Amino acid sequence: MLAGVVAGGLGALLGIGGGAFLVPFLNLVVGLDFKIASAISLVTVIATSSVTSATPGRLPLVNLRLGMVLEIFTTSGGLLGLMVFSRSNDPTLKHAFAVVMAVVAVVMIRQLDRRTSVPDSHELDVGVLGGRFQDPHTKELVAYRVKRLPVAFGVSLLAGVVSMLGVGGGVLKVPVLNAWCGVPMRTAAATSALMIAATAVVGSISYYMQGRIVPTYTAAAVLGVLAGSRAGFAIGVKTKVRGLKILMAAVLATVAVIYATR
Amino acid sequence: MPDPELSRLEHQLGRLLRVGVAVSAAALAMGLVCSVAGLGVGDGIMRGGLVLLMAIPITRIVASFIDAVRRGDRLLSWATAFVLVVMALTVVYSWRLKR
Numbered sequence: 001m002l003a004g005v006v007a008g009g010l011g012a013l014l015g016i017g018g019g020a021f022l023v024p025f026l027n028l029v030v031g032l033d034f035k036i037a038s039a040i041s042l043v044t045v046i047a048t049s050s051v052t053s054a055t056p057g058r059l060p061l062v063n064l065r066l067g068m069v070l071e072i073f074t075t076s077g078g079l080l081g082l083m084v085f086s087r088s089n090d091p092t093l094k095h096a097f098a099v100v101m102a103v104v105a106v107v108m109i110r111q112l113d114r115r116t117s118v119p120d121s122h123e124l125d126v127g128v129l130g131g132r133f134q135d136p137h138t139k140e141l142v143a144y145r146v147k148r149l150p151v152a153f154g155v156s157l158l159a160g161v162v163s164m165l166g167v168g169g170g171v172l173k174v175p176v177l178n179a180w181c182g183v184p185m186r187t188a189a190a191t192s193a194l195m196i197a198a199t200a201v202v203g204s205i206s207y208y209m210q211g212r213i214v215p216t217y218t219a220a221a222v223l224g225v226l227a228g229s230r231a232g233f234a235i236g237v238k239t240k241v242r243g244l245k246i247l248m249a250a251v252l253a254t255v256a257v258i259y260a261t262r
Numbered sequence: 263m264p265d266p267e268l269s270r271l272e273h274q275l276g277r278l279l280r281v282g283v284a285v286s287a288a289a290l291a292m293g294l295v296c297s298v299a300g301l302g303v304g305d306g307i308m309r310g311g312l313v314l315l316m317a318i319p320i321t322r323i324v325a326s327f328i329d330a331v332r333r334g335d336r337l338l339s340w341a342t343a344f345v346l347v348v349m350a351l352t353v354v355y356s357w358r359l360k361r
Contacts, residue, residue: 043312047283050318054279059272068326068341075348079355086359128337197319202349204316206356215308216297219290222315226287 020104022221023097023166024255032217034090038097038166039207040218044225045168045200051226053193061190063131066146066183070156071195074169077160078202085164091262097165098259104171105252108245133187147182156195164203168196271329275322282318286311320349 022044026037053062085093130145146152155176159169170192177188207213289311297304323342330338 043315046315046319047287050279050283050315054276054283056273056276059276062272064272064326065338065341068323068338068345071323072341072344072348075345079348079352082352082355198323198345198349201316201319202352205349206352206359208312208316209353209356210359213312215305215312216294218312219294219297219308222290222312223287223294226283 020101020167020171020252020255022225024101024258026217026221028258030217032214034093034097036212036214036217038093038164039204039210039212040214040221041166042163042200042203042207043213043218044221045163045166046197046204047222047226048229049168049170049193049196049200051229053190053197058186058190058193060133061186062194063129063183063187063191064194066129066131067191067194069129070152070173070191071198073153073156074160074163074173074195074199075202077157077162078164078199079160080157081161081164082203082206084161093165094259094262096162098256100162100165100167101252101256101259104167105249105256107171107175108249108252110175131187142184144182144184144187148180152177152181160199160202163196163199168192169199170196271325275325278325279318279322282314282321286315286318289314320346323349 022041023034023037026032026040027034030037032040052058085096088096129149130143132141132143155173159172162172163169170189173192173195174185174188177183177192178185183191204213289307293304293306293308293311295304296307323345327339327342327346330342
Protein backbone atom coordinates (compact mmCIF):
# COMPACT_ATOMS: atom_id res chain seq x y z
CA MET A 1 0.00 0.00 0.00
CA LEU A 2 2.81 2.33 0.93
CA ALA A 3 4.54 1.39 -2.31
CA GLY A 4 1.41 2.40 -4.17
CA VAL A 5 1.28 5.78 -2.43
CA VAL A 6 4.91 6.51 -3.24
CA ALA A 7 4.67 5.23 -6.81
CA GLY A 8 1.44 7.10 -7.48
CA GLY A 9 2.71 10.33 -5.99
CA LEU A 10 5.94 10.22 -7.93
CA GLY A 11 4.16 9.24 -11.11
CA ALA A 12 1.77 12.17 -10.83
CA LEU A 13 4.55 14.60 -9.94
CA LEU A 14 6.66 13.56 -12.87
CA GLY A 15 3.84 13.23 -15.35
CA ILE A 16 4.34 9.52 -15.89
CA GLY A 17 2.30 6.63 -14.63
CA GLY A 18 3.30 4.96 -11.39
CA GLY A 19 4.07 1.69 -13.16
CA ALA A 20 7.69 2.51 -13.77
CA PHE A 21 8.19 2.53 -9.99
CA LEU A 22 5.56 0.05 -8.90
CA VAL A 23 6.77 -2.90 -10.99
CA PRO A 24 10.35 -2.87 -9.62
CA PHE A 25 9.06 -2.18 -6.10
CA LEU A 26 6.63 -5.10 -6.08
CA ASN A 27 9.15 -7.36 -7.76
CA LEU A 28 12.44 -6.46 -6.06
CA VAL A 29 11.32 -5.17 -2.65
CA VAL A 30 8.07 -7.04 -1.93
CA GLY A 31 9.40 -10.09 -3.73
CA LEU A 32 6.46 -10.88 -6.01
CA ASP A 33 7.04 -12.71 -9.27
CA PHE A 34 7.83 -10.30 -12.13
CA LYS A 35 4.76 -11.40 -14.10
CA ILE A 36 2.52 -10.84 -11.07
CA ALA A 37 4.11 -7.46 -10.37
CA SER A 38 3.55 -6.21 -13.92
CA ALA A 39 -0.06 -7.45 -13.93
CA ILE A 40 -0.83 -5.66 -10.64
CA SER A 41 0.85 -2.50 -11.88
CA LEU A 42 -1.23 -2.53 -15.05
CA VAL A 43 -4.46 -2.56 -13.01
CA THR A 44 -3.33 0.53 -11.10
CA VAL A 45 -2.68 2.19 -14.47
CA ILE A 46 -6.43 1.88 -15.29
CA ALA A 47 -7.30 3.74 -12.10
CA THR A 48 -4.86 6.60 -12.54
CA SER A 49 -5.48 7.13 -16.26
CA SER A 50 -9.27 7.00 -15.78
CA VAL A 51 -9.06 9.65 -13.10
CA THR A 52 -6.56 11.92 -14.87
CA SER A 53 -8.33 11.86 -18.22
CA ALA A 54 -11.67 12.59 -16.53
CA THR A 55 -10.58 15.57 -14.44
CA PRO A 56 -12.89 18.47 -15.43
CA GLY A 57 -9.95 20.81 -16.10
CA ARG A 58 -8.37 18.32 -18.44
CA LEU A 59 -11.43 17.20 -20.37
CA PRO A 60 -11.44 20.08 -22.88
CA LEU A 61 -7.83 19.21 -23.74
CA VAL A 62 -8.64 15.64 -24.75
CA ASN A 63 -8.83 15.12 -28.51
CA LEU A 64 -11.37 12.29 -28.56
CA ARG A 65 -11.17 11.56 -32.28
CA LEU A 66 -7.38 11.41 -32.31
CA GLY A 67 -7.42 9.38 -29.09
CA MET A 68 -9.88 6.82 -30.42
CA VAL A 69 -8.05 6.41 -33.72
CA LEU A 70 -4.71 5.93 -31.98
CA GLU A 71 -6.42 3.62 -29.49
CA ILE A 72 -6.85 1.18 -32.39
CA PHE A 73 -3.08 0.94 -32.43
CA THR A 74 -2.44 0.93 -28.67
CA THR A 75 -4.98 -1.82 -28.01
CA SER A 76 -3.78 -3.89 -30.99
CA GLY A 77 -0.24 -3.38 -29.72
CA GLY A 78 -1.43 -4.54 -26.32
CA LEU A 79 -2.85 -7.77 -27.71
CA LEU A 80 0.35 -8.28 -29.71
CA GLY A 81 2.39 -7.67 -26.55
CA LEU A 82 0.33 -10.24 -24.63
CA MET A 83 0.97 -12.83 -27.33
CA VAL A 84 4.70 -12.13 -27.44
CA PHE A 85 5.21 -11.89 -23.68
CA SER A 86 3.14 -14.98 -22.87
CA ARG A 87 5.78 -16.95 -24.78
CA SER A 88 8.67 -15.12 -23.15
CA ASN A 89 10.43 -16.26 -20.03
CA ASP A 90 11.27 -14.10 -17.02
CA PRO A 91 14.79 -13.03 -18.09
CA THR A 92 13.52 -11.83 -21.49
CA LEU A 93 10.74 -9.83 -19.85
CA LYS A 94 13.17 -8.28 -17.40
CA HIS A 95 15.55 -7.30 -20.17
CA ALA A 96 12.68 -5.74 -22.12
CA PHE A 97 11.68 -3.86 -18.97
CA ALA A 98 15.27 -2.67 -18.54
CA VAL A 99 15.25 -1.21 -22.05
CA VAL A 100 11.96 0.57 -21.40
CA MET A 101 13.24 2.02 -18.12
CA ALA A 102 16.39 3.25 -19.83
CA VAL A 103 14.32 4.97 -22.52
CA VAL A 104 12.07 6.54 -19.88
CA ALA A 105 15.11 7.87 -18.02
CA VAL A 106 16.54 9.40 -21.21
CA VAL A 107 13.20 10.97 -22.16
CA MET A 108 12.88 12.41 -18.67
CA ILE A 109 16.28 14.07 -18.80
CA ARG A 110 15.67 15.42 -22.29
CA GLN A 111 12.37 16.97 -21.28
CA LEU A 112 13.77 18.75 -18.24
CA ASP A 113 13.32 22.25 -19.56
CA ARG A 114 10.43 21.65 -21.92
CA ARG A 115 7.15 21.91 -20.16
CA THR A 116 4.56 23.84 -22.05
CA SER A 117 5.01 24.37 -25.73
CA VAL A 118 1.93 26.19 -26.87
CA PRO A 119 1.91 26.95 -30.57
CA ASP A 120 0.55 30.14 -32.08
CA SER A 121 -3.11 30.06 -32.82
CA HIS A 122 -4.09 30.55 -36.42
CA GLU A 123 -7.32 30.25 -38.27
CA LEU A 124 -5.98 27.12 -39.85
CA ASP A 125 -7.87 24.13 -41.14
CA VAL A 126 -7.24 21.53 -38.45
CA GLY A 127 -8.16 18.56 -40.63
CA VAL A 128 -10.00 15.43 -39.55
CA LEU A 129 -7.90 14.71 -36.47
CA GLY A 130 -6.63 18.12 -35.43
CA GLY A 131 -8.32 20.27 -32.87
CA ARG A 132 -8.84 23.58 -31.16
CA PHE A 133 -8.99 24.34 -27.50
CA GLN A 134 -8.65 27.20 -25.13
CA ASP A 135 -5.47 27.01 -23.11
CA PRO A 136 -6.56 27.01 -19.45
CA HIS A 137 -3.60 29.16 -18.40
CA THR A 138 -3.06 31.69 -21.16
CA LYS A 139 -6.74 31.71 -22.23
CA GLU A 140 -5.53 31.70 -25.82
CA LEU A 141 -7.28 29.68 -28.47
CA VAL A 142 -4.87 27.07 -29.75
CA ALA A 143 -5.32 25.24 -33.04
CA TYR A 144 -3.22 22.43 -34.45
CA ARG A 145 -3.08 19.90 -37.24
CA VAL A 146 -1.80 16.39 -36.67
CA LYS A 147 1.31 15.83 -38.76
CA ARG A 148 3.18 12.64 -39.65
CA LEU A 149 0.26 10.35 -38.84
CA PRO A 150 2.19 7.12 -39.56
CA VAL A 151 4.64 8.10 -36.82
CA ALA A 152 1.74 8.53 -34.39
CA PHE A 153 0.39 5.12 -35.41
CA GLY A 154 3.79 3.49 -34.98
CA VAL A 155 4.53 4.92 -31.56
CA SER A 156 1.01 4.02 -30.38
CA LEU A 157 1.50 0.43 -31.45
CA LEU A 158 4.87 0.29 -29.70
CA ALA A 159 3.45 1.91 -26.56
CA GLY A 160 0.69 -0.71 -26.58
CA VAL A 161 3.17 -3.59 -26.72
CA VAL A 162 5.36 -2.09 -23.99
CA SER A 163 2.43 -1.33 -21.69
CA MET A 164 1.86 -5.06 -21.17
CA LEU A 165 4.98 -4.99 -18.97
CA GLY A 166 2.97 -2.98 -16.46
CA VAL A 167 3.61 0.61 -17.50
CA GLY A 168 1.24 3.01 -19.21
CA GLY A 169 3.30 3.85 -22.25
CA GLY A 170 2.47 7.54 -22.10
CA VAL A 171 6.11 8.39 -21.64
CA LEU A 172 6.74 7.13 -25.18
CA LYS A 173 3.65 8.58 -26.86
CA VAL A 174 3.49 12.04 -25.35
CA PRO A 175 6.94 13.33 -26.43
CA VAL A 176 6.57 11.88 -29.93
CA LEU A 177 3.05 13.27 -30.44
CA ASN A 178 4.27 16.63 -29.22
CA ALA A 179 7.60 16.94 -30.98
CA TRP A 180 6.95 15.09 -34.25
CA CYS A 181 3.22 15.21 -34.80
CA GLY A 182 2.51 18.78 -33.78
CA VAL A 183 0.09 17.96 -30.97
CA PRO A 184 0.31 20.50 -28.11
CA MET A 185 1.87 19.06 -24.97
CA ARG A 186 -1.23 19.30 -22.78
CA THR A 187 -3.45 17.73 -25.42
CA ALA A 188 -0.91 14.98 -26.02
CA ALA A 189 -0.80 14.18 -22.30
CA ALA A 190 -4.57 14.28 -21.76
CA THR A 191 -5.29 12.26 -24.92
CA SER A 192 -2.60 9.75 -24.02
CA ALA A 193 -4.22 9.20 -20.60
CA LEU A 194 -7.52 8.42 -22.36
CA MET A 195 -5.84 5.80 -24.54
CA ILE A 196 -3.89 4.27 -21.67
CA ALA A 197 -7.06 3.39 -19.76
CA ALA A 198 -8.35 1.30 -22.68
CA THR A 199 -4.96 -0.28 -23.35
CA ALA A 200 -4.45 -1.20 -19.71
CA VAL A 201 -7.88 -2.84 -19.70
CA VAL A 202 -6.81 -5.16 -22.53
CA GLY A 203 -3.83 -6.35 -20.49
CA SER A 204 -5.69 -6.45 -17.18
CA ILE A 205 -8.54 -8.58 -18.53
CA SER A 206 -6.04 -11.06 -19.87
CA TYR A 207 -3.94 -11.13 -16.70
CA TYR A 208 -7.07 -11.42 -14.57
CA MET A 209 -8.23 -14.41 -16.61
CA GLN A 210 -4.75 -15.92 -16.31
CA GLY A 211 -4.95 -15.58 -12.51
CA ARG A 212 -2.01 -13.23 -12.32
CA ILE A 213 -3.87 -10.55 -10.36
CA VAL A 214 -3.70 -11.23 -6.62
CA PRO A 215 -6.68 -9.35 -5.08
CA THR A 216 -5.08 -8.25 -1.79
CA TYR A 217 -1.89 -6.83 -3.28
CA THR A 218 -3.79 -5.30 -6.19
CA ALA A 219 -6.37 -3.64 -3.93
CA ALA A 220 -3.62 -2.17 -1.77
CA ALA A 221 -1.67 -0.99 -4.81
CA VAL A 222 -4.68 0.63 -6.50
CA LEU A 223 -5.71 2.46 -3.30
CA GLY A 224 -2.14 3.56 -2.73
CA VAL A 225 -1.67 4.81 -6.26
CA LEU A 226 -4.97 6.72 -6.15
CA ALA A 227 -4.05 8.37 -2.86
CA GLY A 228 -0.55 9.02 -4.07
CA SER A 229 -1.51 10.59 -7.36
CA ARG A 230 -3.98 12.87 -5.56
CA ALA A 231 -1.19 14.00 -3.26
CA GLY A 232 1.20 14.23 -6.19
CA PHE A 233 -1.06 16.59 -8.10
CA ALA A 234 -1.53 18.75 -5.02
CA ILE A 235 2.21 19.01 -4.45
CA GLY A 236 3.00 19.29 -8.13
CA VAL A 237 1.06 22.51 -8.51
CA LYS A 238 3.34 24.24 -6.04
CA THR A 239 6.74 22.70 -6.46
CA LYS A 240 9.39 22.76 -9.09
CA VAL A 241 10.11 19.21 -10.05
CA ARG A 242 13.36 19.66 -11.92
CA GLY A 243 15.61 18.21 -9.23
CA LEU A 244 13.15 15.42 -8.55
CA LYS A 245 13.13 14.50 -12.23
CA ILE A 246 16.90 14.16 -12.26
CA LEU A 247 16.80 12.04 -9.12
CA MET A 248 14.08 9.79 -10.54
CA ALA A 249 15.85 9.44 -13.86
CA ALA A 250 18.82 8.20 -11.85
CA VAL A 251 16.57 5.74 -9.96
CA LEU A 252 15.07 4.46 -13.22
CA ALA A 253 18.50 4.10 -14.77
CA THR A 254 19.54 2.06 -11.72
CA VAL A 255 16.46 -0.13 -12.07
CA ALA A 256 17.31 -0.56 -15.75
CA VAL A 257 20.82 -1.72 -14.85
CA ILE A 258 19.51 -4.12 -12.20
CA TYR A 259 17.09 -5.73 -14.66
CA ALA A 260 19.59 -5.71 -17.50
CA THR A 261 22.09 -7.71 -15.47
CA ARG A 262 19.62 -10.35 -14.30
CA MET B 263 -13.68 19.60 -33.10
CA PRO B 264 -15.38 22.22 -30.91
CA ASP B 265 -18.53 20.16 -31.03
CA PRO B 266 -20.84 21.10 -28.15
CA GLU B 267 -22.72 17.82 -28.32
CA LEU B 268 -19.50 15.81 -28.21
CA SER B 269 -18.12 17.73 -25.27
CA ARG B 270 -21.34 17.42 -23.29
CA LEU B 271 -21.19 13.66 -23.65
CA GLU B 272 -17.54 13.80 -22.64
CA HIS B 273 -18.41 15.66 -19.47
CA GLN B 274 -21.09 13.13 -18.60
CA LEU B 275 -18.68 10.30 -19.31
CA GLY B 276 -16.03 12.06 -17.26
CA ARG B 277 -18.36 12.12 -14.28
CA LEU B 278 -19.21 8.45 -14.83
CA LEU B 279 -15.50 7.60 -14.85
CA ARG B 280 -14.79 9.48 -11.64
CA VAL B 281 -17.79 8.01 -9.81
CA GLY B 282 -16.90 4.54 -11.10
CA VAL B 283 -13.34 4.75 -9.84
CA ALA B 284 -14.57 6.05 -6.46
CA VAL B 285 -17.04 3.15 -6.08
CA SER B 286 -14.38 0.67 -7.14
CA ALA B 287 -11.89 2.15 -4.65
CA ALA B 288 -14.50 1.93 -1.88
CA ALA B 289 -15.09 -1.75 -2.69
CA LEU B 290 -11.35 -2.45 -2.74
CA ALA B 291 -10.89 -0.72 0.62
CA MET B 292 -13.83 -2.58 2.17
CA GLY B 293 -12.63 -5.88 0.76
CA LEU B 294 -9.11 -5.27 1.99
CA VAL B 295 -10.34 -4.50 5.51
CA CYS B 296 -12.54 -7.63 5.56
CA SER B 297 -9.68 -9.68 4.22
CA VAL B 298 -7.23 -8.43 6.84
CA ALA B 299 -9.88 -9.05 9.52
CA GLY B 300 -10.03 -12.64 8.30
CA LEU B 301 -13.54 -12.48 6.88
CA GLY B 302 -14.11 -14.76 3.91
CA VAL B 303 -16.11 -12.21 1.95
CA GLY B 304 -13.12 -9.89 1.51
CA ASP B 305 -11.77 -11.67 -1.56
CA GLY B 306 -15.11 -11.51 -3.37
CA ILE B 307 -15.60 -7.82 -2.62
CA MET B 308 -12.11 -7.02 -3.88
CA ARG B 309 -12.69 -9.02 -7.06
CA GLY B 310 -15.93 -7.09 -7.57
CA GLY B 311 -14.03 -3.82 -7.22
CA LEU B 312 -11.40 -4.95 -9.71
CA VAL B 313 -13.96 -6.08 -12.27
CA LEU B 314 -15.75 -2.74 -11.89
CA LEU B 315 -12.45 -0.93 -12.42
CA MET B 316 -11.85 -2.84 -15.66
CA ALA B 317 -15.43 -2.24 -16.80
CA ILE B 318 -15.11 1.55 -16.52
CA PRO B 319 -13.02 2.26 -19.65
CA ILE B 320 -15.01 -0.36 -21.59
CA THR B 321 -18.25 1.42 -20.67
CA ARG B 322 -16.74 4.65 -21.90
CA ILE B 323 -15.88 3.18 -25.28
CA VAL B 324 -19.30 1.54 -25.66
CA ALA B 325 -20.95 4.90 -24.88
CA SER B 326 -18.71 6.70 -27.38
CA PHE B 327 -19.54 4.07 -30.00
CA ILE B 328 -23.30 4.36 -29.53
CA ASP B 329 -23.08 8.15 -29.59
CA ALA B 330 -20.86 8.19 -32.70
CA VAL B 331 -23.26 5.90 -34.57
CA ARG B 332 -26.20 8.07 -33.53
CA ARG B 333 -24.49 11.22 -34.75
CA GLY B 334 -23.36 9.58 -37.99
CA ASP B 335 -19.68 10.12 -37.14
CA ARG B 336 -18.19 7.35 -39.27
CA LEU B 337 -14.56 7.73 -38.26
CA LEU B 338 -15.36 7.57 -34.55
CA SER B 339 -17.85 4.71 -35.03
CA TRP B 340 -15.28 2.57 -36.81
CA ALA B 341 -12.47 3.42 -34.41
CA THR B 342 -14.50 2.58 -31.29
CA ALA B 343 -15.92 -0.56 -32.90
CA PHE B 344 -12.42 -1.72 -33.77
CA VAL B 345 -11.20 -1.19 -30.19
CA LEU B 346 -14.16 -3.21 -28.86
CA VAL B 347 -13.31 -6.03 -31.29
CA VAL B 348 -9.69 -6.03 -30.07
CA MET B 349 -10.98 -6.32 -26.50
CA ALA B 350 -13.22 -9.23 -27.47
CA LEU B 351 -10.28 -10.93 -29.21
CA THR B 352 -8.21 -10.46 -26.05
CA VAL B 353 -10.85 -12.29 -24.01
CA VAL B 354 -10.93 -15.14 -26.56
CA TYR B 355 -7.14 -15.32 -26.66
CA SER B 356 -6.81 -15.34 -22.86
CA TRP B 357 -9.52 -17.96 -22.56
CA ARG B 358 -7.65 -20.26 -24.92
CA LEU B 359 -4.36 -19.53 -23.16
CA LYS B 360 -5.87 -20.61 -19.86
CA ARG B 361 -7.05 -23.97 -21.17
